Structures are given as C-alpha cells and as structure tokens.
Amino acid sequence: MMASYIIIADITTLWHSAWPAAVTMLALASAFALALLIASEKLRVTVDPKIDQIHKALPNLDCGACGFPGCSQYAKAVLNDTNLLGKCSPGGPKTAQAIAQILSLQISESGPVRRPIVHCRAHTDDKTYYCEYQGIESCTAANALPNAQACKFGCLGYGDCVLACKFDALHIIDGLAIVDYSKCTGCATCVKACPRNLIEMVPFAHENMLTVACSNKEIGKVTRQMCAVGCIACKLCTKQSDLFAIEDNLARLDYVNYTPSEQTETAMQKCPTGVILHRGPSAPVPRPAKKPEPAKA
Amino acid sequence: MKTMLIGKLTFPGGTHPPQRKDLTADSPIQPGPVVKKLAVMLSQHTGAPCRPTVKPGSIVQPGQLIGDSDAFISAPVHSPIDGRVKEVALQSHPVLGRSPAVIIEPNPNIPPKRPRPKSQDLFRDAAELLDKYSPEQICLAVRKAGIVGMGGAGFPTRVKIEPNPRLPKHTMIVNGCECEPYITCDYRIMLEWTEQIIAGIILAKKASGCERVFVAIEDNKPQAIEAVRVALKNWPDTGYIHLVPVKTKYPQGSERQLIKAVLNRNVPTGGIPPMIGVIVLNVATCAAIAEAVILSLPLTHRVLTVTGEAVAEPGNYYVTIGTPVGELIEFCGGVTQKSAKVVLGGPMMGIAVADLETPITKTTGAVTVLTKHQIGKAKFRGRQTPCIRCGRCLQACPEHLNPTKIAHAVKNNRLDIAQDYFLSACNECGCCSYVCPAKIELTGYIKTGKIFLARQKKKMPE
Numbered sequence: 001m002m003a004s005y006i007i008i009a010d011i012t013t014l015w016h017s018a019w020p021a022a023v024t025m026l027a028l029a030s031a032f033a034l035a036l037l038i039a040s041e042k043l044r045v046t047v048d049p050k051i052d053q054i055h056k057a058l059p060n061l062d063c064g065a066c067g068f069p070g071c072s073q074y075a076k077a078v079l080n081d082t083n084l085l086g087k088c089s090p091g092g093p094k095t096a097q098a099i100a101q102i103l104s105l106q107i108s109e110s111g112p113v114r115r116p117i118v119h120c121r122a123h124t125d126d127k128t129y130y131c132e133y134q135g136i137e138s139c140t141a142a143n144a145l146p147n148a149q150a151c152k153f154g155c156l157g158y159g160d161c162v163l164a165c166k167f168d169a170l171h172i173i174d175g176l177a178i179v180d181y182s183k184c185t186g187c188a189t190c191v192k193a194c195p196r197n198l199i200e201m202v203p204f205a206h207e208n209m210l211t212v213a214c215s216n217k218e219i220g221k222v223t224r225q226m227c228a229v230g231c232i233a234c235k236l237c238t239k240q241s242d243l244f245a246i247e248d249n250l251a252r253l254d255y256v257n258y259t260p261s262e263q264t265e266t267a268m269q270k271c272p273t274g275v276i277l278h279r280g281p282s283a284p285v286p287r288p289a290k291k292p293e294p295a296k297a
Numbered sequence: 298m299k300t301m302l303i304g305k306l307t308f309p310g311g312t313h314p315p316q317r318k319d320l321t322a323d324s325p326i327q328p329g330p331v332v333k334k335l336a337v338m339l340s341q342h343t344g345a346p347c348r349p350t351v352k353p354g355s356i357v358q359p360g361q362l363i364g365d366s367d368a369f370i371s372a373p374v375h376s377p378i379d380g381r382v383k384e385v386a387l388q389s390h391p392v393l394g395r396s397p398a399v400i401i402e403p404n405p406n407i408p409p410k411r412p413r414p415k416s417q418d419l420f421r422d423a424a425e426l427l428d429k430y431s432p433e434q435i436c437l438a439v440r441k442a443g444i445v446g447m448g449g450a451g452f453p454t455r456v457k458i459e460p461n462p463r464l465p466k467h468t469m470i471v472n473g474c475e476c477e478p479y480i481t482c483d484y485r486i487m488l489e490w491t492e493q494i495i496a497g498i499i500l501a502k503k504a505s506g507c508e509r510v511f512v513a514i515e516d517n518k519p520q521a522i523e524a525v526r527v528a529l530k531n532w533p534d535t536g537y538i539h540l541v542p543v544k545t546k547y548p549q550g551s552e553r554q555l556i557k558a559v560l561n562r563n564v565p566t567g568g569i570p571p572m573i574g575v576i577v578l579n580v581a582t583c584a585a586i587a588e589a590v591i592l593s594l595p596l597t598h599r600v601l602t603v604t605g606e607a608v609a610e611p612g613n614y615y616v617t618i619g620t621p622v623g624e625l626i627e628f629c630g631g632v633t634q635k636s637a638k639v640v641l642g643g644p645m646m647g648i649a650v651a652d653l654e655t656p657i658t659k660t661t662g663a664v665t666v667l668t669k670h671q672i673g674k675a676k677f678r679g680r681q682t683p684c685i686r687c688g689r690c691l692q693a694c695p696e697h698l699n700p701t702k703i704a705h706a707v708k709n710n711r712l713d714i715a716q717d718y719f720l721s722a723c724n725e726c727g728c729c730s731y732v733c734p735a736k737i738e739l740t741g742y743i744k745t746g747k748i749f750l751a752r753q754k755k756k757m758p759e
Binding site for chain 2: 130131134135136138140141143144145146147148152163164195
C-alpha cells in the first residue's frame with residue numbers, strides 16, 4: 001500500500017523522467033507510419049477487380065475440370081486469355097455468360113453441354129469370370145492383373161470413378177458404373193480415374209443420347225463367350241444408319257452429328273446384344289440382356 | 298577354408314514364414330514336359346520390350362533369335378525348339394497383363410524330345426579354358442544369349458556385369474539364399490550344377506572386374522553349403538571366392554537386404570547396388586552365364602519348382618521357356634480338387650494367374666498351387682479390420698518404411714503423402730501384409746500406388 005502511495009504522489013517526478021521516452025516512441029511511430037504510407041503507394045500491386053468478380057461468378061468448387069488447380073487460378077487465366085471462357089463445365093453456359101458480361105464480351109450460343117458416358121453395360125450377371133478376385137477393391141489394382149474378369153475392356157466395378165467424382169454423380173450398381181445425369185456437372189474427373197478408359201465425354205445435344213455401351217475389341221465369337229451384352233460387330237446397325245461405323249470389331253456412333261431418327265431407333269431395336277441404348281436423365285430402362293451362352297472357362 | 302554352417306549375418310526387419318521346402322527339396326532336376334505349343338513372351342525382362350524378328354509362318358531352329366531390341370537395357374529372346382511361328386499375338390503375362398508373344402508350334406516331323414539339362418562334365422573339363430575368354434567376349438556372349446536376372450526381377454545381366462567407368466564395381470555377391478517359401482530350384486541347382494555355377498561365377502567376375510566374390514547361402518541349406526565348399530576346394534585358384542552362410546530369414550534373398558547382411562552396407566534409397574560398387578547375381582544366372590559363354594547356348598530353358606500342397610507330383614523340372622502353366626501342372630499330375638490358386642513365383646511375392654495359358658518366362662522360378670484351405674486362411678477381402686497402429690509392419694519392413702502410412706495415403710488418393718513416405722522404395726516383399734493382425738493388404742495398396750504414380754508420370758500406357 002505504501003508503495004502505490006509513493007508512485008501516485010511522485011507522478012510529476014515520473015513524468016519528468018519519462019517524457020524523453022514518450023517522445024522517442026511517438027517519433028518512431030510516425031516514422032514507421034510514413035514509411036508504410038510511402039511503401040503502400042510506391043509498391044502497390046494493382047489487382048484487377050475483374051478477377052475478384054469472375055471468381056465470385058464461378059461455382060467455387062475447385063474441381064479442376066478447366067485444367068487449372070482451382071477457381072481463382074482459372075479466374076486469372078480467363079482474364080488474360082478469353083479463349084478459356086467456356087472451360088468451366090460445372091458452371092455451364094450460365095457461368096460463361098456471366099464471365100462474358102464481366103469482360104464485356106459477346107459470346108455466341110455455346111455448344112451442347114458435355115456429359116460422360118460409360119462404354120459398358122455389363123452387370124455382374126452378364127459378365128464371365130475365370131477366377132475370383134481377392135485383391136483390394138480398386139479398379140487400378142484389379143486392372144493390373146491380367147484376368148480379374150474375362151473381358152479386358154469392360155467395367156470392373158470397383159469404383160475408382162465413384163471415388164473421383166466430387167458430385168456424387170457416379171454409382172456402382174450391380175458391378176457397373178452408372179452416371180446420375182441429374183447430378184453430373186461434366187467436370188470429366190471420372191474420365192481420368194478409369195484405368196480402362198471406358199468413360200468418354202460426349203456432347204449431349206439431346207436430353208437422352210444414344211450410346212454404344214461396349215468397348216470390347218475382340219472378335220464377335222470371343223466377345224460372346226465373355227459377355228452377354230458385348231458388341232459382336234455384326235454390322236446390323238451400320239446397315240440402318242450412316243451414323244454407325246465398325247472400327248476394331250466395335251460399333252462406333254458419331255455422337256457429334258447424332259439426331260434421333262427412325263433409323264437410329266431401328267438400329268437400337270435390331271442390335272442383337274442390346275449394346276445400343278439410351279443414356280441420359282430420363283433414359284428408358286434398357287431392354288434386358290439375352291441369356292448368356294455357356295462360357296468356356 | 299573353414300566354413301561355419303550357422304549363418305550369423307543378417308539384416309534388420311523381415312519375417313519367418315513357414316519354409317515348406319521339404320515338398321520338393323529332395324526331388325532332383327527332371328526333364329520337363331514336351332510341349333504342343335509355346336508362347337515366348339517378347340518382354341521377359343526389365344527394360345525395353347523386344348520387337349519380333351520373325352514373321353508368322355517362318356521356320357525357326359532351336360536357339361534362333363526371334364525378338365531383339367536396340368535399347369541398351371534389354372535382352373533378346375530365342376526360340377527354344379525346332380518349329381514354325383504360328384503368329385505374334387497377345388498373351389497373358391504374369392506381370393504386364395496382356396503382352397505380345399511369339400507363338401511357336403513344334404515341327405511335326407521331328408520326334409518330340411523332353412528338354413534335358415547339359416552334362417556337368419562339359420563345365421568341369423572347361424575349367425582350364427576359362428582364361429581364354431576376354432571380358433568383352435563374355436559380355437557379348439551374355440547379351441547375345443539374352444540372359445536376365447533369374448531370381449525374379451529380370452534385369453538384363455549384361456548391363457549388370459559390364460564395367461562402367463562411372464560406377465566401378467569391386468564386389469560381387471552370388472545369391473543362393475532362396476528365402477521365399479516352397480521354392481527349391483536354386484537349391485537343386487547348387488547341389489547338382491555346382492561346377493557350372495562356379496564356372497559362371499569366374500566368368501562373371503572376370504567380365505565385371507570385381508576383386509572379391511561372396512557366395513551367400515541361407516543356413517537352412519547345409520547340403521548346398523557343403524556342396525559349394527567341396528567344389529570350390531577342388532577348383533584351382535578360387536581364393537577370392539568366399540562362401541558365407543547367412544541367417545534364414547525372409548527376404549534375405551532380396552538384393553539390398555543381402556548386401557546389408559554380407560557387407561553391412563546400405564544401398565542408397567532409390568539407388569542401385571553398383572552405386573556402392575556391388576553387383577548381385579543369382580546362382581541360376583551364373584549357371585546360365587557359363588552355358589552361354591562356354592557352350593554358346595542362349596537362355597531358352599530354366600529350372601523351375603512346381604510345388605504346393607495341391608499338386609499331385611511336386612518337383613524340380615528343367616522346363617522350356619514359353620511352356621503354358623496349365624501344361625506344366627498337367628504334367629505334374631494336374632490340379633486336384635483341393636487346388637484353388639495358381640501363383641507364379643512363391644507365395645510371398647508371386648503373382649496369381651487366372652489364365653492357365655500364361656507362359657513360363659525367364660524369371661519364373663516356381664509355380665505354386667495353393668489349396669482352398671490355405672487361400673481361406675490368407676484371404677484379406679472381407680476380413681480386413683481397421684489399423685490399430687500396432688507397428689508390426691514397421692518392425693517387419695526390411696526397407697525401414699512405414700507401410701501403413703503409405704497404404705492409407707494411397708487409399709485416400711494422396712500420392713504426395715505416399716511419396717513423402719518413400720512409396721517407390723518398397724521392394725514389395727510382402728512382409729507387412731504377412732504380419733498385419735488387421736489383415737490389411739498393405740503391399741497391395743503400395744503396388745497400386747506405384748501404378749498410380751506411373752500413370753501420373755505418363756510412363757504407362759493407359
């Protein structure tokens with residue numbers, strides 16, 4: 001108690017001894033403030049406000065579909081190179097339009113959105129297995145073995161694409177990857193994840209697209225032994241419509257020029273193994289596979 | 298030279314799986330089956346695959362070149378038999394998935410003969426002649442014969458033994474460990490082909506310019522140690538060859554672990570043994586070198602163990618390279634009711650095959666057929682429980698890695714973390730999966746991680 005009395009009583013003495021310190025501190029503070037003020041003016045980094053605007057217009061999912069690590073990098077890149085405008089597939093045409101407005105550009109009507117299709121339709125019951133795979137549940141690991149399933153081209157169904165998808169738009173249903181088109185944003189991450197390159201990005205000009213759901217390049221006889229729903233390259237579809245072609249024992253549909261017509265519908269009906277089917281948000285259930293022939297083990 | 302039969306030398310880590318070598322250890326090397334169709338793979342080694350030098354329909358002689366490559370790290374392949382090339386087609390490869398192979402049909406006019414090993418007298422008599430081969434001649438003969446490391450990795454032997462001014466070699470270790478359970482082919486070679494192996498060692502030593510040679514044999518093969526000791530005693534001027542018994546432990550036969558055990562030196566992570574002046578050759582490779590240099594014969598046959606509880610007549614056979622696995626098993630009494638899994642190689646590192654048309658390659662040391670009961674015991678899928686961080690895999694790992702960290706990183710697609718924990722340093726010996734009480738397939742994840750890594754680097758065709 002005594003000590004505090006002394007300090008309070010002596011406050012004037014204290015001020016007399018402390019004022020040089022106070023002045024020094026004030027002088028230093030003003031000097032630093034001045035230095036910071038000058039630095040902020042001289043060394044200013046001019047950030048284009050448009051980058052911030054573009055970043056806000058983007059979906060901010062950081063999915064990497066555009067080829068850049070994240071949305072902010074894409075925002076910077078698209079400002080410098082307007083050719084990159086339509087690269088944001090989760091955002092779609094709306095985002096492209098918004099970015100175009102920020103950059104005061106006029107964009108023409110963009111093409112149809114691109115969505116993935118899985119070039120296989122074989123569920124577990126349709127496939128032939130020579131052995132029981134006992135390894136870890138990953139398509140990449142199974143694909144490293146020569147005979148995880150008889151067909152070397154078809155879907156393995158261990159779900160590497162499901163793990164890769166950030167939008168919960170892919171599911172393994174009974175041994176086959178099925179795309180949920182209502183959730184899919186077209187970011188194409190699944191395309192890179194598939195070790196068998198089964199997934200292809202296709203322009204969806206119509207709500208439901210006709211697809212050739214097979215990738216088997218073996219000759220028809222071998223394919224038939226392996227899979228109940230494999231393309232046997234019978235060329236029936238090519239006789240119906242010019243959009244179909246056979247390459248490497250596999251039917252191929254010209255997806256870019258595809259328009260639904262009577263010929264393509266007939267081709268779908270005539271396909272003996274039911275490989276040609278509709279995929280899309282409201283696609284009809286594909287007709288069931290014919291009974292598989294007894295496979296040679 | 299006094300030789301102890303108890304090996305004291307070893308490496309840290311490792312496991313002791315059941316040996317099960319008594320199934321075939323006493324079975325002498327017998328001639329293999331006569332084949333109806335051969336599929337000689339064009340890529341049986343580490344390095345650039347060969348291009349076929351024959352066309353469908355061409356007639357081939359035994360030992361004729363059928364595939365070659367200009368790349369330095371590569372080895373040519375030869376036709377083992379007299380016959381006609383049917384086609385060059387894709388065949389199941391034990392490691393590479395589907396890979397091109399030359400399919401050869403034997404000449405119907407020639408009576409079929411079972412492949413027989415060469416007489417050992419040829420090598421005993423050639424002892425004095427070994428001096429006349431120059432190192433260049435030996436390297437060229439080894440390259441021409443298409444010899445690769447026959448222990449399993451299949452690295453072209455010429456690349457190993459050729460003197461490299463940047464990486465001078467001073468020590469050669471001859472690997473007779475055969476630490477993998479079940480396999481006995483190297484053991485039988487050491488017992489029966491001892492002279493041939495020593496001739497090969499002398500030739501390889503001369504070609505590589507090494508000053509000293511260690512022959513490392515695990516101490517669970519006392520007869521082999523004795524056989525090599527006696528043969529070395531009778532052979533003139535072999536003072537530089539030291540016979541060292543090593544402790545029986547898996548994976549003692551792995552290159553880096555063997556160097557650690559014998560020389561107590563560490564090969565740098567991601568490096569190769571020549572960086573510390575050492576080369577390691579398998580005993581079967583040494584035998585092949587002797588055959589290639591002295592008899593000018595290419596590598597078209599190899600000794601192989603057909604074993605496992607599910608085979609009727611397990612044994613060691615002298616087999617034509619390119620024989621389908623199915624025919625070989627058929628020759629040994631066929632698959633029985635109990636058999637469930639055919640593994641090329643031993644149970645620890647071997648690769649299960651589903652296609653019995655898969656041909657034998659230069660690096661296939663064994664065909665192991667396991668029973669349903671054994672598979673059920675070892676089955677991982679469905680029995681896997683969470684990692685309890687017990688650390689057994691860390692103790693077992695001979696490379697001092699943290700397998701559980703790497704496996705979890707790979708599982709969650711974080712290759713960057715996996716690489717921080719040295720994913721590529723794993724030698725896939727399988728010790729971690731073997732000891733894991735949670736039945737996590739650690740080696741499987743690490744192998745998958747390596748595939749992911751290769752795909753990331755765009756080396757592997759997708």
